[in-house]
Amino acid sequence: MLKREEVQHVAHLARLELTEEEEIQFTEQLADILAYVEQLKELDTEGVEPTFHVLDMELPTRPDEVELYPDIEGILANAPDRADRFFKVPRILEGED
Amino acid sequence: MTVAAPAKVQYEAVIGLEVHCQLSTRSKIFSSSATAFGAPPNTNIDPICMGLPGTLPVLNEKVLEYAVKAGLALNCTIAPYSKFDRKQYFYPDLPKNYQISQYDLPIATHGWIEIQLSDGRTKRIGITRLHMEEDAGKLVHAGSDRLSGSSYSLVDFNRAGVPLIEIVSEPDIRSGEEAAEYVQELRRILRYAGLCDGNLQEGSLRCDVNISVRPLGCETFGTKVEIKNMNSFNAIQRAIEYEFNRQVKVVEAGERIVQETRLWEENSQRTISMRKKEGSSDYRYFPEPDLPPIRVTEEQKARWRAELPELPGVKRRRYQEVYGLSVYDARYLSDERNTAEYFEAVIAAGADPKAAANWMMSDIASYLNTHKLDYPDIALKPETLAELIALIEQGTISSKIAKEILPELLEKGGSARALVEAKGMTQISDSTLLEQLIAEVLAENPEQLEQYREGKTKLFGYFVGQLMKKTQGRADPKLANDLLKQHLNG
Incomplete structure (x- = not known):
């Protein structure tokens, strides 16, 4: 059974702030989803290769050629805060993960 | 690495990189x-590298080629089928909040390299895995270079999405020296193969150390600590030596080692605690849905293997076994591909390997050092060095003369023989001419001759000097000595 602490942990890893009601609600819903997926274990997968990707296609590659992106200012304009050409972010606390 | 503990317990370091x-x-x-x-x-x-919505990553074909070549050069098994995964964590230098890496199906596994230590001893270090991933951006901390001292940070994403390979070793390393040599050998191999420039200062090669200690003879591992932030081979060695001593002290005091990441501080020459280690499950890896799995065919593998040059370890051994060079000489000459190629070209032009090694490691090395040049930059072609060596062997010039004309050949190139002839520097091996000159020397120094003949034989050197002065150093030294002796005694 999924514990509420696990939901809190996963929410923290995803930087999601949940209310107490949401934690209770998500614990139930996630438990249901996990139980549903558990059904797959009933299948006999002996000799079946694992699937890592749903599309059976070759990996496309590109040649190693440099092409400068023409609108860098457009990207920088997305920064919530800037210092000249830099993105400016709040200081990083030591020990924070 | 071992130390004698007061309780007569000896400890060893177990290190993986x-x-x-x-x-x-x-x-x-x-x-x-x-x-x-x-x-x-x-x-x-x-x-794409900024992780903006609606973009799709497309793999650079050279990244796959270089990663496979690196795997082959490190004696790995190349996975015919592998994939990219998302490693998820939040940090301001990571624009997508995940890094595209490889988790459980890396491109290469089960490799090894052989390192040679300064005493000539060799050791095989296992390589667990090699995988491809993207680099993160760079944080510039305003106000202070200590993380906690900054009021804000600046982010430069030029590095974000730069291709990396991560090479994980087996815990086979036992000392700081072995660790530094392992990283240097990796660097040599990758530079030889043209896969990585190995520049530590610019961050093209970075190394994290995992180290634990245990009583010698113990089979289980102690708690491991990760050390980061070493940007020279020397720093790697010293950080390990410091950390080993620190851990032994903790264990001997009856305390427990804390699993954590520590930073090497170059200024204070110690490691300091940075953060408690996160479990790997916290990264919540999952297969990258934007990139289909990677397949490497036998044909690709064979082609890329054939494109690899002879690697430094093989050269080192060949130089010792075939050319009879010392461990030190073989290491110097095989250290950089440019040096090795020059050396081999000199030999191919007919020179004796030991003579070629001596010239390269003395006069030419100091010239390169002084002028901050590399072998391909100098005007002296390998064939010319071989020619110069041949002129000495044939007795056309003395090695002293060869040293005198070398600077001009290094600067201007051209034929060694032509230069020697133009300068009239060929060795005098004509005994009639030499005897005539010796007679002149004796006639010009009657006092010294008398003293010599009365038993002051150490004046012999004086006469050699006079003869060399007369010939501008061109007298064939052996013949001149023999003739001089005859005339002085007769």
Whole structure:
């Protein structure tokens, strides 16, 4: 059974702030989803290769050629805060993960 | 590494290394921005490496080729089928909040390299795995270079999406010296193969150390600590030596080692605690849905293997076994591909390997050092060095003369024989001429001759000097000595 602490942990890893009601609600819903997926274990997968990707296609590659992106200012304009050409972010606390 | 403890317990270090190497591609791993070092902040960025919505990564074909070549050069098994995964964590230098890496199906596994220690001893270090991943951006901390001292940080994403391979070693390393040599050998191999420039200062090669201690003879591992932030081979060695002593003291005091990441502080020459280690499950890896699995065919593997040059370890051994060079000489000559290729070209032009080694490691090395040059930069062609060596062997010039004309050949190139002839520097081996000159020397120095003949034989050197002066050093030394002796005694 999924514990509420696990939901809190996963929410923290995803930087999601949940209310107490949401934690209770998500614990139930996630438990249901996990139980549903558990059904797959009933299948006999002996000799079946694992699937890592749903599309059976070759990996496309590109040649190693440099092409400068023409609108860098457009990207920088997305920064919530800037210092000249830099993105400016709040200081990083030591020990924070 | 071992130390004698007061309780007569000896400890050994168990060390494994994670080395990140920037692949020498022009463009990024999944987008077309440049990878060039030193560009102004945030110039080499684009919507893909910045993780903007609606973009799709496309793998740079050279990244796959270089990663497979690196795997082959490190004696790995190449996975015919592998994949990319998302490693998820939040940090301001990571624009997508995940890094595209490889988790459980890396491109290469089960390799090894052989390292040679300064005493000539060799040791095989296992390589667990090698995988491809993208680099993160760079944080510039305003106000202070200590993380906690900054009021804000600046982010430059030029490095974000730069292609890396991470090479993880087995815990086979036992000392700081072995660790430093392992990283140097990795660097040599990757530089030889043209896969990574190995520049530690620019961050194209970075190394994290995992180290634990245990009583000698113990089979189980102690709690491991990770050390980061070493940017020279020397720092790697000293950080390990410091950390080993620190851990032994903790264990001997009856305390427990804390699993954590520590930073090497170059100024104070110690490691300091940075953070408690996160479990790997916290990264919540899952297969990258934007990139289909990677397949490497036998044909690709064979082609890329054939493109690899002879690697430094093989050269080192060949130089010792075939050419009879010392461990030290073989290491010097095989250290850089340019040096090795020059050396081999000199031998191919007919020179004796030991003579070629001596010239390269003395006069030429100091010339390169002084002028900050590399072998391909000098005007002295390998064939000319071989010619110069041949002139000495044939007795046309003395090695003293050869040393005198070398600077001009290094600067201007050209034929050694032509230069010797133009300068009239050929050795005098004509005994009639030499005897005539000796007679002159004796006639000019009657006092010394008398003293010599009365038993002051150490004046012999004086007469040799006079004869050399007369011939501008061109007298064949052996013949001159023999003739001089005859005339002085007769």
